[in-house]
Amino acid sequence: MGHLIATRCASRQGVLTPLGAELTGALLAVQFCKTLGLTRINFEGDAQVAVNAINSSTRDMSNFGHVVDDIHTELQGLPCWQFTFTRRDGNKAAHRLSRFAALHAISQTWRDTPPVWLRDIIYLEQTALGD
Structure with missing residues (x-):
C-alpha cells in the first residue's frame, strides 16, 4: 500500500448528474x-x-x-495505473471530500497533511487496509 501525499477536492459548475x-x-x-509526478x-x-x-477499451458513445x-x-x-471499484463505505474520505467541495463550492488542495476534519477517516481507512 501507498501513503498519503496530498488531498484535494474540487467544485465544478455545470456537472448535473x-x-x-x-x-x-x-x-x-x-x-x-500527473502534476504531482x-x-x-x-x-x-x-x-x-x-x-x-x-x-x-471500447469507445464510449454515451453523453x-x-x-x-x-x-x-x-x-x-x-x-x-489501475482504476478499481470500491463501495462508498470503503472510501469515506473521498465521499467526505466531495461533500465538502459541494457544500462550500470550493476547490482546495492539502499537501502531506489532510485537514483536521478528514484525518480520523483517513487513519481508520489506512488501518483497515493494513498500512
Whole structure:
C-alpha cells in the first residue's frame, strides 16, 4: 500500500448528474496525480458504471464519452495505473471530500497533511487496509 501525499477536492459548475460528477472527478484526479509526478497509482471509484467505462477499451458513445476519452488520453502519460471499484463505505474520505467541495463550492488542495476534519477517516481507512 501507498501513503498519503496530498488531498484535494474540487467544485465544478455545470456537472448535473452523478455519473458526470464521478467521471469529472476521475479526470481531475488523473491530472492531479500527473502534476504531482506520480507514476504508480491505484484510483478508486464508488460508481461501478464510471469505473467500467474508464477500464473499457471500447469507445464510449454515451453523453460522457468525451470525458472518458479525456481520461484515456491523460492515462497514456502514466506507466502504471489501475482504476478499481470500491463501495462508498470503503472510501469515506473521498465521499467526505466531495461533500465538502459541494457544500462550500470550493476547490482546495492539502499537501502531506489532510485537514483536521478528514484525518480520523483517513487513519481508520489506512488501518483497515493494513498500512
